[in-house]
Amino acid sequence: MKIFKSHFWYNKSQRNGIFLLVTLILILQVFIFSDVFSSDEIIDTNTSEIIAFQNQIDSLKAIEIENRKPKIYPFNPNYITDYKGEQLGMSLAEIDRLLAFRKTNKFVNSKKEFQQVTKVSDSLLIKISPYFKFPDWVVKQNQPYKSSLRETKQSFNEKVKHKLSTTDINKATAADFKTINGIGVAFSERIIQYRLKLQGFSFDNQLYDVWGLEKGVADKVLTTFKIVEKPIIKKQNVNTVTFKELLKNPYIDYDLCKKIFNYRDEVAELQDISELKNIKDFPLEKYDRIVLYLLAK
Structure with a gap:
């Protein structure tokens, strides 16, 4: 008990001094807190400076969000992979339809044909078709024919004037193929090059494998040209x-x-x-x- 008394028992003047000190500390704390939290100043957030600053922040946020979006570059839709198709927003069924079509060694040559094969919605087609990039010869083929009337007549007359050298598809020349409506210089040469690769057509339907040749045009060719003599292929x-x-x-x-x-x-x-x-x-x-x-x- 003596130990506690020695530490906590003071005389009257000492107790008065301690009481005064505690009172002053409490008054000082009340003054500080009342000064900090009782400020009546109201900040106007509608000033032109604050509005301009907020607009700048919003524009920077919009730019950052746009930069984070995956960028789409021009591409040939015939070579869309599963990953690329998913990025474009295509469903797995739509991607599978395209891949199955490509396995037949055929190509889509327009955005309309792309939609017919994949069955994508009009909204998705509008979104992604501006990025389609087809070979130059496909673009030219899909463009409206704009030659003059004289050129049109000349081309027609050339087709009419040319006399077929043969109706055997394995012996026909480029000039023979060009008599078919829809076959020009490029396709006539392409048919001949593919024929050389095959060492000659053994089946009529091999003509459908010529790259880029539409089925309707191929049908026209086969109405005029047939396999008269089958090729002798070196096995x-x-x-x-x-x-x-x-x-x-x-x-x-x-x-x-x-x-x-x-x-x-x-x-x-x-x-x-x-x-x-x-x-x-x-x-x-x-x-x-x-x-x-x-x-x-």
């Missing part, structure tokens, strides 16, 4: 052909070529060319065309 032995030589087959891509070689390694030797059908995921719809260039012995 390669599937058991001895090299990888590079096999890739020259117009219907065999790198993946299929690799599968054929793997299968050949497994069986040592193909006894019959029909064994190709045993390869997993072999494109059976192309079998008749692929074997035009191959034999087993």
Whole structure:
């Protein structure tokens, strides 16, 4: 008890001094807080300076939001991937329709044809079609014909005047093909180049594989030209052909070529060319065309 008394018991004058000190501290604290929180000053937020500053902040925010959006650059819609299609806002079903169409070795050549294939909505087409970039020859083909009347008559007369040298599609010249409405210089040469690649047309429907040739125009060609004499194609032995030589087959891509070689390694030797059908995921719809260039012995 003596210890506590020595620390907490003071005489009267000492207690009065402590009381006065505490009172002064409390008065000072009340003064400080009342001065800080009782300010009656009202800030006007509608001044021209504050409004201009706020507008500047809003514009900077808008620019930053715009910069964060993924930018779209011109692209060929024929080569849209799953990732690209998702960025553009296409559904998986729409992307799959385009990919399935491309697997048939066909191309979309206009935004209208793109919508017919993918079934995208009008609103999405309006949004993304300005970024479509087709090859120059496609753009020219889709443009309205603007030649003069004299040029039109001259072109028509040239078609009428030219006498067909043959109706055999494997012997027809570029001039022969140009007599068909819708076939000009570019397509006539393209048909001939594709014919050389095939070593000659063996089936009428091979004409539909000519890049960019519309089905309606191809139908017109086939009403005039037919396969009179089937081509004599130099076949390669599937058991001895090299990888590079096999890739020259117009219907065999790198993946299929690799599968054929793997299968050949497994069986040592193909006894019959029909064994190709045993390869997993072999494109059976192309079998008749692929074997035009191959034999087993």
